[in-house]
Amino acid sequence: xxxxxxxxxxxxxxxxxxxxxxxxxxxxxxxxxxxxxxxxxxxxxxxxxxxxxxxxxxxxxxxxxxxxxxxxxxxxxxxxxxxxxxxxxxxxxxxxxxxxxxxxxxxxxxxxxxxxxxxxxxxxxxxxxxxxxxxxxxxxxxxxxxxxxxxxxxxxxxxxxxxxxxxxxxxxxxxxxxxxxxxxxxxxxxxxxxxxxxxxxxxxxxxxxxxxxxxxxxxxxxxxxxxxxxxxxxxxxxxxxxxxxxxxxxxxxxxxxxxxxxxxxxxxxxxxxxxxxxxxxxxxxxxxxxxxxxxxxxxxxxxxxxxxxxxxxxxxxxxxxxxxxxxxxxxxxxxxxxxxxxxxxxxxxxxxxxxxxxxxxxxxxxxxxxxxxxxxxxxxxxxxxxxxxxxxxxxxxxxxxxxxxxxxxxxxxxxxxxxxxxxxxxxxxxxxxx
Amino acid sequence: xxxxxxxxxxxxxxxxxxxxxxxxxxxxxxxxxxxxxxxxxxxxxxxxxxxxxxxxxxxxxxxxxxxxxxxxxxxxxxxxxxxxxxxxxxxxxxxxxxxxxxxxxxxxxxxxxxxxxxxxxxxxxxxxxxxxxxxxxxxxxxxxxxxxxxxxxxxxxxxxxxxxxxxxxxxxxxxxxxxxxxxxxxxxxxxxxxxxxxxxxxxxxxxxxxxxxxxxxxxxxxxxxxxxxxxxxxxxxxxxxxxxxxxxxxxxxxxxxxxxxx
Numbered sequence: 001x002x003x004x005x006x007x008x009x010x011x012x013x014x015x016x017x018x019x020x021x022x023x024x025x026x027x028x029x030x031x032x033x034x035x036x037x038x039x040x041x042x043x044x045x046x047x048x049x050x051x052x053x054x055x056x057x058x059x060x061x062x063x064x065x066x067x068x069x070x071x072x073x074x075x076x077x078x079x080x081x082x083x084x085x086x087x088x089x090x091x092x093x094x095x096x097x098x099x100x101x102x103x104x105x106x107x108x109x110x111x112x113x114x115x116x117x118x119x120x121x122x123x124x125x126x127x128x129x130x131x132x133x134x135x136x137x138x139x140x141x142x143x144x145x146x147x148x149x150x151x152x153x154x155x156x157x158x159x160x161x162x163x164x165x166x167x168x169x170x171x172x173x174x175x176x177x178x179x180x181x182x183x184x185x186x187x188x189x190x191x192x193x194x195x196x197x198x199x200x201x202x203x204x205x206x207x208x209x210x211x212x213x214x215x216x217x218x219x220x221x222x223x224x225x226x227x228x229x230x231x232x233x234x235x236x237x238x239x240x241x242x243x244x245x246x247x248x249x250x251x252x253x254x255x256x257x258x259x260x261x262x263x264x265x266x267x268x269x270x271x272x273x274x275x276x277x278x279x280x281x282x283x284x285x286x287x288x289x290x291x292x293x294x295x296x297x298x299x300x301x302x303x304x305x306x307x308x309x310x311x312x313x314x315x316x317x318x319x320x321x322x323x324x325x326x327x328x329x330x331x332x333x334x335x336x337x338x339x340x341x342x343x344x345x346x347x348x349x350x351x352x353x354x355x356x357x358x359x360x361x362x363x364x365x366x367x368x369x370x371x372x373x374x375x376x377x378x379x380x381x382x383x384x385x386x387x388x389x390x391x392x393x394x395x396x397x398x399x400x401x402x403x404x405x406x407x408x409x410x411x412x413x414x415x416x417x418x419x420x421x422x423x424x425x426x427x428x429x430x431x432x433x434x
Numbered sequence: 435x436x437x438x439x440x441x442x443x444x445x446x447x448x449x450x451x452x453x454x455x456x457x458x459x460x461x462x463x464x465x466x467x468x469x470x471x472x473x474x475x476x477x478x479x480x481x482x483x484x485x486x487x488x489x490x491x492x493x494x495x496x497x498x499x500x501x502x503x504x505x506x507x508x509x510x511x512x513x514x515x516x517x518x519x520x521x522x523x524x525x526x527x528x529x530x531x532x533x534x535x536x537x538x539x540x541x542x543x544x545x546x547x548x549x550x551x552x553x554x555x556x557x558x559x560x561x562x563x564x565x566x567x568x569x570x571x572x573x574x575x576x577x578x579x580x581x582x583x584x585x586x587x588x589x590x591x592x593x594x595x596x597x598x599x600x601x602x603x604x605x606x607x608x609x610x611x612x613x614x615x616x617x618x619x620x621x622x623x624x625x626x627x628x629x630x631x632x633x634x635x636x637x638x639x640x641x642x643x644x645x646x647x648x649x650x651x652x653x654x655x656x657x658x659x660x661x662x663x664x665x666x667x668x669x670x671x672x673x674x675x676x677x678x679x680x681x682x683x684x685x686x687x688x689x690x691x692x693x694x695x696x
Contacts, residue, residue, distance in 0.1 A: 062619075245542070246538075246541075246542050246592060246593050246594070247591055247592050247593075247594075248538040248542050248588050248591075248592025248593050249538075249542035249543060249592075250502060250503075252507070252511065252543060252546050252547060253507045256507045256508050256511050257511060257547065259508065260508065260511040260512055260515055261515075263512070264512075264515050264516075264519075285507065285508075286505065313619070315621055315622040315624060315641045315644075315645075316635070316637070316641070318644070319634075319637045319638060319639040319640065319641050319644060320636075320638030320639060321634070321635045321636070321637040322635065323635075364635055364636075367632070367635060368634070368635040368637075369627050370622045370624060370625070370626040370627040370641065371503050371587075371626045371627030371628075372587040372591065372626050372627070373587060373591040373592055374591065374619075374621070374622065376591075377591050377618055377619070390503070390505070392505075393503075393504065394505045394507055395505070396505055397505030398505065398507065398508060403504055403505060403506075404632050406632035407504045407628055407631055407632050410500060410504070410628065410631035410632075411500075411501055411504060411506050411509055414496045414498070414500065414501050414509060415509060418461075418494075418495030418496050418513070418516075419461040419464070419465060419495070419496050420461055420496060420500050420630075420631055421461070421465055423464075425492055425495065426492045427464075427465075427492075428459070428464040428465075428490075428492050428494055429440075429442060429459075429464070429489060429491035429492060430464075431459075431463075431464060431470040431473055431474060432436055432440045432477075432489075433436075434470065
């Protein structure tokens, strides 16, 4: 009978871990639906970029208030995980504060430091909640932030509050035990609130908060993959696999290079049948749907935490156009999820008559982009909405010929006279004599 | 009319000579009346420094930047391959251009297609000449003038070059007032991504008007740009507020040419 809590704990831990692993596996599979792109080079630079941008949060600090508050929550998340480790050990072995004997005199200061972080986190979370719900920061209230996106953001804040509340009260109750061994910096001041409770009530309450804290963490873990908050994990691979080239360098499409080389080769036989490639899928120029994008684009989509810094820096968005780089990422994620479910149900993808371009992202959004890279610069975790926009434009222009008329006229000029305007190429040096 | 001879690369090659640098003029620089003034200013500076340079003239074609940004990868690569054939045929090693779009495309997108050159934006090129002592700039007429600098996206964020243009302006002894959004956070003029060639989508404001307002809010008498397209957009934005008599929009090359009375 005395082993019941241990068994319950192990069952909870195993269930949470298995469910989480399963969901992560599905997301991994979905990301794998993307086209291949080589990001295996420059591993040193990649590691450095990850340490700087994800671990060191360098780009978060572009906005000092949000940057500082986020840093508190982030550090406290990393550090309080040590305490969670202790809880897990206690839960499995049925011990109480298993790390205390090993840490000796250092134990109380360490837990006290965790408590300070917990209080700072509560303050930061409350400020975040205020910014989102009361002062209504513009970027949190764009059209794409209605419904689930908005609820999700608040859910995260509420879960964090509950976890911190449980952690502090668990310690506060214990401080009132008749045989209390521990007293910590913050919880000692919460302790008097519970001093009237009976010894049995104190022990029951302490266990209750202990379970609330750890079950809350298990629930949080499994909520993550359904939430924008998954960035706390994916920010690391995402920054590792980020594009390290100059932002102005847009990918050259290799399939097109082959065609162009053939066109420019005077000895090429235009009637030669292409070499048959068995079962080669029909290649499409650019991207129409989410699975035409690269896995890096899809990883970006799952990593996005919908902070909206990209959208608030976007010149098109700030002048009232429909384009929102954040929405590009959210649409991509929604669509690849949908494709994933479709494949899971049918074994293979069955056409559902929908596509990323058209049903999720409209032409009006697509053509408002100035390719200025402000969104890419603004993203604290190196997400690149511009790369997706350009792939969609490739499809719109090369496969559908649906570019705006004025751009078609410009392209005709480039084709005919080597300039975007209808001037004769022979006149290019006229300025010398004008 | 330029008072000096601007040779084409074909002429120079025929004479058995090779220039130190190829001046890539670009489409705007060749055809747009406003941008032609920037081209001429740059040619004057090049001539003034005594550097041997040439242009491609009729052998130059659009780099393909607007086609690529409009999604037409095919047309982009056609343009790129034609230009690369010309450039490689002349064994061009070093290119300078006054257009950040040409600069970006030549520098970043041509190498993979077989075009490998040392490409510089004119701000980088002129800044280097300054450091090497091959170009001298005196403050002259701009001493103490309030100016602001608009970072072109394709020079700034796209290629992380923020200092070269500012170093040049410093030499002119101007009083540089930065806009709230500058350098990495600079606001686009609205022309990039082929927007130059189409109407903007429906919205509440024009990007170039917003940006020109930001520039004028600094109290600057001169808005300095480093891109012919930004120049057009900002000039339009200044006119939108009917401030064209008070506020000038000038290119870096024009500033230097004016200061040196070239």
